[in-house]
Amino acid sequence: MSDRPHPILIGVAALVYLFLMLPLVIVVGAALSDTTYLTFPPQGLSLRWFENIFEISAFRRTIVTSLQIAFMGTLLALLIGIPAAYALNRFRVELPKWLGTLFVLPILVPEIVFGFALLKSLTVGTGVPIFAALLIGHTLLVLPYVVRVISASLASFDFSIEEAAISLGSAPIKTFFTIVLPNVRAGVIAAFILAFITSLNDVSVSLFLTGPGISTLPIQILAHVEQFFDPTVASVSVLLMFLTVAVMAVVERTLGLTFLAK
């Protein structure tokens, strides 16, 4: 083909990718450093800063909280998001257009405003426990992603297959689980991963919904960075990256990574 991009463009793209990758490499290097201050390249390799994460109880607790919230929030969002996505596609003609728009709204609203609004109305206003407020916040944070990703895979689903199953005598609810869900499995898994990672890394919503004794890992990292400037934060960051890689590896095993490109 004669449409190979100009060498200058290829050079720019290479620099952009270098710009994207290098900082992450630096974080990993700093995390493995043996020194008590942040430096790169690492002077002497050690895992002592990783051990330090677990010696600081605040980190220990927040890792657990973050995983709990991400897991429960994602499940809740799937629980209410899958039926909604199904309804929006299956009953596209019958349901009003604004209903679809409603599910885009949470993306339009600045996350930090959403977090602040929840703080005002839930925690302060009605005295909902912090953990519950945090869970509600994260469920709503990831709900639009869930609805959007699953809608996308339902959009290419041929609903006449479902009608065929029902005409063959399969009950509607059973048909949903045996025919519809298996065919959008990739979409559900993608939605789970995207939601889980979004929740795990969230700052803006959690910022207002954390309180005495209950915090998430990113918020704890933020607080720690402002007080100490040691490689612990680098190693926590690496731990967070590692969790992301682990989740992506699971995807690679089950689906292949290219689906993320869709």
Place this chain on the structure above:
Amino acid sequence: MTSRRFWRRNGATGWALSAPATLAIIGFLLIPIGAVIAGTFMDPRGVFAPYISYFNSGFRTTVLFRTLQIAAITTIISLIFGFMTAYVVSRAPGKLKSLLIVAAVFPLLTGVVVRAFAWLIILGRNGILNQTLLGLGIVNEPLEMLYTQGAVIIGMVYLFVPLMVLSLVGVLENIPKDVLQASSSLGASPLATFWQVLLPLAVPGLIVGAVLVFTGSFTAYATPQLLGGERQTVLATLLHQRAMVSFDWVGASTIAAIMTVITITIVLAMSNIARRINPMAT
């Protein structure tokens, strides 16, 4: 019987299935945010009092304009580099293309705190960049790079370039190949095809990408907090500071309202423009 009634194509089933999610969004998102915005108009000093006092404060208007400026610069830089990169990625052969896409997805899935922190290590007073510059003898004393607008913009560009690349790769891939081939069969040079066909067809996608980056950087918290500090206060950090440090609920709500209105206005206006000029919509 029940199953037949279920399958009559009426909206009731649809409403029932979407009800939990719909109610959750209304109850936990629309009403709380509506209440925050409505609250700002119930000030005893007058309906617009919080806004008047906001815009009367030199510091706070500076923060608003700084935030807009940072978001605009971030958007322009991301647009330029994102488009060039996306063009190269979209032209790459199959396997390399998947690899490049995964490489762009990975930083996106890494949290904002981690990514801002990386730049803290690089740009800090004793950071890698200063160490390198001092080591090479280019400077005699460490440069103050942190807590400047430049640092915030670098951090933001770092945050949003992958998003721009991914969304523009999608846009470029959606442009039918035979339209570009038609252009060259009619005698248009590669450069003419780029300016006269590819770019005009990509504009709606560029607008969507720009809106995504602009609103994202306009409302970002962690990056300006870590790389800009108090010296580069933006709306998001000001909101947090007003609410959690000063307990100034009215002030915080006013900032929240301003952010929401600006964000939604820009999104609606720009996506309307993008839709109107999209030649592929018809």
Place this chain on the structure above:
Amino acid sequence: MTQPLDLHAISAHYGTTKVLEDLSLSVQAGELVSLLGASGCGKTTTLRLIAGFLSPTTGLIQLGGRDLTRLPPHKRDIGLVFQNYALFPHLSVLDNVAFGLKQRGIGSTERRKRAMAMLERVGLAALADRAPGALSGGQKQRVALARALVIEPPLLMFDEPLSNLDAKLRVDMRVEIRQLQRSNGTTSVYVTHDQEEAFSISDRVAIMNAGRLMQFDRPEVLYRRPANTFVARFVGFENIIPFKVVARDGDVATAETAGMTLRLSQASYGAIPDSFLLATRPDGLVVSTDPAAEGLPAQLGLRTYLGRAYQYQCVTEAGHLVANGSLTTPLEARASVKLVPMPEQCTILSADGAQ
């Protein structure tokens, strides 16, 4: 203006797969040649090679003596009509047609004048300011045609241009394309998988299979005298029966297949080699109930009604054959009959499949 096109020994690969092998083809100036074959036969690859979107591994492409082989597509000066029209969605109909003129540095007034004139020729002048998205399939195809013609290219190429149109429009459009091509006298290459379309529109047709040229001739010759078994089957010779000559008596040869014999006269069939294939269409094998008829004994199977005749699936010692029988006497299954070859509907192929 109009120029001959020559392909010399072209081969092409996609990765390690060979998609085109040693293809040589000459299109005379002003001639319309179709490339005909099933998908994957190499016809579209050939078109893309000529257009310059692909490069041949070996071989030479010449247009009017000019070597195109290494020239980038935008310098080849070939009018191309795409399967999906490939109109520029962001430009009006008029600007679409004027696009090629703009690339040739023609001023905007002149550009507009020529584009309008061309739109008038295809009957779309009234839609000049429309966006292409608002047009019907047939109108889009006319715009695509006008856009390719207005640059007055020495070569015009069509890539399955009618495949997205409905049946009626397809027939109208192909007449229109042929008329425009005739009146301009532009050398043309037309890619299609539709035999009727290719035969009706072309001066000559190149039938392709698996990256090779099977036969290149006038439609009449292809239809009557296929050069090999592939082309024979492609143009509807459903029965291909191997024979060996066992005796000759002057003009008449007695040929044998699977224990059955048939006497064939060279006066009607042409020269009959010692070993040959007899290819017939169903029309060329007539069902006869006369036990004395000179034909192959067969037992009838399923009967279907074609309107002009009945068609029978037949079982013979030489295998399964398809034959037609008269409308006046429908025959029942399992009837024993003779299948009588009609020389003018048959052709003799040499035993190795070539003529």
